[in-house]
Amino acid sequence: MKRYMLKNVIKSVLVATAVLFTACDKIDSDDYLIYSGSNGEWVNGSSVTDKEQRVFVEKYTGVRCVNCPDADVAISQIQSSLGHKIIAVSIHAGGMARPYSGYEDFRTETGEAWNTYFGIQANPSVMVNRSMNNGTPNIITDVAAVSGAVNSALSQNGNIAMEMTSTFNADNGNGYVDVSLEFLEKVADELTITLLVTEDGIIGKQLEHGGVNENYEFNHVFRMTITDLWGADVVADGEKGTCRSARFEYSLPSNYKAEKCHIVGFISKKNTREIIQSAETSLM
């Protein structure tokens, strides 16, 4: 009986192990690399695991804007409840973003260009997915209305899944982002991808209701774009099931703290610039 049982046990283990061993792929050395195109060039990719719909929330702000910290709090609260579905970016632009003497200037040429293009008149102003209403940008100046706009945007599916991985060489400040897209349904619009860098945890001077706070922590601060400010074309047929990927290279200025930076990417409709999907990943 004992011997019979032992035989069966050994047989079962061998079968199970043999099954598992087949679950082990071997790639020939001649096939390690597959042609995939040059920098910024779109090539056929693979299915994207992360199919979550996310919302891009950009806040136009300034260090001399007394109400802007309220918007930070409102967006932070939305992030707390919705987590990584929300991708926040703070763009310092306009008159209220003039730096205090001796403090860093967070303004950028790109931020000013967007500020002008979208017709930002007051701070804080928030745009959710750069949505439009009859050709006019939906600009929210009442921070209490941001939450509703975010929920509304989340209910609209862009039909594209997006993933990014970032690789960064701290020794020379060069990095690249690998972007993967999967069309979950047919998308007829021409699309662009915009990639940018944000930085968290910057301590600086900010006007608040109680006066000037010299130790204000600025998060999601827009630093630079990796692509053109209006993005790079997404070369894809837009058919359901199409998977495309591309790499975008960049150099990070040494005054940005790489360990506190994130890469943010979003897919826009080329004609309206409305955003249909976005993603974020740590820079390193």
Added chain:
Amino acid sequence: MKKLLIMLVASVFTVQLQAQSLGGGQVTGNFQIDAQLSRQDSAIGAEDVPQKLLSNVFANLLYTNGGFSAGVRFESYLDPLLGFNAQYKGAGIANKFMSYQNDMFEITAGNFYDQYGSGLIFRSYEDRNLGLDNAMMGVNVKVRPMDGIIIKSMVGKQRYYWDYGKGLVRGIDGEFSINSLIKRFEESKTRVTLGAGFISKYEEDQTILAGDNYKLNLPLNVGAGSFRMDLAHGNWGLQAEYAIKSQDPNVLNNYIYKGGNALFVSASYSQKGLGINLQAKRIDNMGFKSERSATGEMLYINYIPAMSKQHTYALMALYPAITQVNGEMGVQADVTYSIKKGTLLGGKYGTGIKMNFSQIMSIDKQPLEGYTTIGETGTDGYTSNFFKVGDELYYQDFNIEISKKLSKAAKLAVTYAYIAFNPIMENEHGDIHYNNVFVADYTHKLNSKNVLRGELQWLKSNIAYFDEDKRSGDWLMALVEWNFTSAFFLSVSDQYNYNGSEEHYYNVSVGYTHNTTRLQVGYGKQRKGLLCIGGVCREVPASNGLTISLTSSF
């Protein structure tokens, strides 16, 4: 602050539950609350904590009824303590399982922890001090078809903070006691156990570009297998395990296709008053994670056992050995010897001697034919002679501790350690740190309820202080600890970085224990550094403030 302390102390006295009977079963559990208040201190690099109060909370609840058991673990990181990954932020049920076992089998559904052999191919475990929890979520089955055989099989995904990793992990392992299975060896003094395991990881394809115009053709299924042996004969013991891993291009090895392998051998001898343990290991490309692009401490499928002493004295633990999963060769010898009482060296009460030596080197790595660099992405990486030791010293530690009871009430232990530490273990460049560390540890029992203990520690380093490494320079440390009324303790200590930042890292700590409940409150400065357990490390940032710890079980 005052309110918080009152609440915590009150909870000590309200959580005095006993194990509860429920439906014929038993309910047990435990709590752990760690809270921290830290303020900005630019002198030591402690950053401002805008939330003021940080806390990590764990609560386990376990129900057992005969062979059935079920449990949940609540965790809260609101917000996580300094040094813990921000992705832990949140609260909820982090671990849940139910399990049934009888003489023949055991099945667990939900979260589980397990290990195959020494862990070279699979170890799922939690170490909350490191902020590490790679619990599996799936099914784990253990079968004992007859005496001397244990077969395990599992499938699941690994915990990734509040989510699960993308990779699917499958495994099978068998352990066979030869003495139980073969009749003529049943009574043998030589005990032999053999084992073998296999793990397979599946992960979907992704785009990893390599150089211009090319991406990697990734293996979606990666396998790792191991064979092991445990031999015991009288006072002698020998354990060995050899593991191999198939092609596994990942971020840890810079996406090379070379297979991995690992060998771990441990031999021991013990008799009354003497214990000897010799260990050796060789690791080559054995970083094995369930996500090929994952960095950080999470999602490791396997565990490489450490090959150096886990020091408990603060200054000796300043420069810990960090496991190098991409390649290391190490040896360790550990000897404990007790000199009999009544001899010249043993004196009236005897003398204890502990000696330990460990050395960890790089492995031999040579560029592939036609290449000048090692480990180029999308290639086999390098070649390595299994028996050749690499040129680079990673870590060396020789330490000796002599402990002696001086009288019925007094005990003294003196320890010396020589520790060489190569910053490359932390992926940093720089000269090797050579440290001489001396420790005197004196304990005096004043009476049956009062014990006084003091430590003096001195670290002398060859590396002058530099600001990027707050550990550099020389150190002195003194500690006095008073245990009184069997329930309270008070501890005061100071670490002084002389010939360095000239900073004092003082700490005051008081504690109270009542049955299974323990409350500890500390105030002081924490130096930026590494906390390592078993070669796995977590960076601990500088802090200056209050820490509160409360644990209780029922």
